[in-house]
Amino acid sequence: MSPARSDNNVTEKGHVEPDADAHGSEGATPPDDTESLLPRWNHPRSNIFRVFTTLWVFLVMGANDAAYGALLPYLEEYYNITYMIVSLVFLSSLVGYVLSALINDKLHLWVGQRGVGFIASVCHLIGYIISCTRPPYPALVVAYIFAGIANGLGDAAWNTYIGNMQNSNELLGLLHGVYGLGAVISPLVVTNMVKKANVPWNYFYFFMIGIAAVEFILTLMAFWRFTGAAFRKTRAQTAGETNASLRSTLFSRPAAHISWVCAILLLFYVGVEVAVGGWVVTFMIDVRHAAYYASGMTATGFWLGITVGRVVLGFVTARLGVKLATTIYISCSIGVDLVLWLVPNFYASAVAAGFLGFFLGPLFPAVVQVMTVLLPKHLHVTAIGFVAAFGGSGAAVIPFIVGAIAQNRGVESLMPFVVALSVAILLLWMALPRQDGSGSVFRPLLGKILRSRRQDGNTI
Secondary structure (H helix, E strand, C coil), X not given: CCHHHHHCCECCCCCECCCCCCCCCCCCCCCCCHHHHCCECCECCHHHHHHHHHHHHHHHHHHHHHHHHHHHHHHHHHHCCCHHHHCHHHHCHHHHHHHHHHHHHHHHHHHHHHHHHHHHHHHHHHHHHHHCCCCCHHHHHHHHHHHHHHHHHHHHHHHHHHHCCCCHHHHHHHHHHHHHHHHHHHHHHHHHHHHHCCCCHHHHHHHHHHHHHHHHHHHHHHCCCCCHHHHHHHHCCCCCHHHCCHHHHHHCCCHHHHHHHHHHXXXXXXXXXXXXXXXXXXXXXXXXXXXXXXXXXXXXXXXXXXXXHHHHHHHHHHHHCHHHHHHHHHHHHHHHHHHHHHCCCHHHHHHHHHHHHHHHCCHHHHHHHHHHHHXXXXXXXXXXXXXXXXXXXXXXXXXXXXXXHHHHHCHHHHHXXXXXXXXXXXXXXXXXXXXXXXXXXXXXXXXXXXHHHHHCCCCC
């Protein structure tokens, strides 16, 4: 049973109503009316505020993740450390993502969405309060662990919540687009504070404390009635509840195949996203010999591309069908990767970075949307929660590996590494089962043309 389904069965008085869709199809192909049975973002009206709250949380998460890359040169200079040591700031968030992958379902059963939102926002605040004091480097790494826990919990909880609403592809595109918006804002804030206002890098975290405080207030207000008791009561009404454990999701076919392919795919994807966003500033400074400010703006362009791609291409995906559209996006991202790697010009690289973000943007919401179609509903909270958190650990592992390679071979090794991972992402995407009725508006048109040709006695 997913949080989205349970959330919208909680009445305004806090009671749980029966799940109208609890006994629906559990196969890969949902019935035609499945979409109409899912909750809407604007009904009941309180859902509008809840959806807005998840968007704000993802704004904070995006600002958090993109700040690492913008801060990297200043952390190297202030602490006088190497690529290898500074890349520990990426690895530190791994603890949070692994922890959230393991406890997500149990945490929902124990404290519900209200508790998950409370814990995540408090962890954000702890991490930012420590960071704003400009602590010794080991303490900064610990602070980033708290931020990683917050992001891991948020990734798992709110992807599942939005992924089980009507028009989930568009809503997930918007959700992750707002993540990209946060990722656009934080490099701008960092670069302008340090280079224009001439304040120390740690002042940026006063800004993060402010938006995390708003996150704390919003999540408690929006999900106050969504307690562990309400979640457990609704879960008990769901068909197949006894098979919804993490063990059955990860080790029983066919759910295990889908879950692990999606988890590894998102591990690579999130790793590419954060590695490029995190190291592109250093790449532009050391390899393209650009100024600090111009290099910082390249990171902003990359995250802006992700934001626009997630919002705009989400609607294109709904028209083409998620399988075909995402295959095209990944292929285009590989081509742009090659431009960024092989064309030794700052302006070409800066433009390529923006287009790379544009084509990468829709992939995360596409994977979540595919899982909601291919997996039975009672596995959604466990499977999507695990995949989002496990995949999110790529934000820690891959950028750390890039830093380790850069220590020995230079930061110019970033781009061939990203190309290799992008090819692996494409292969994993092709390994996912095909969705019947995946939403392409061109498939019925093609069928009509073929039937017409046959009636005319022509062969194709």
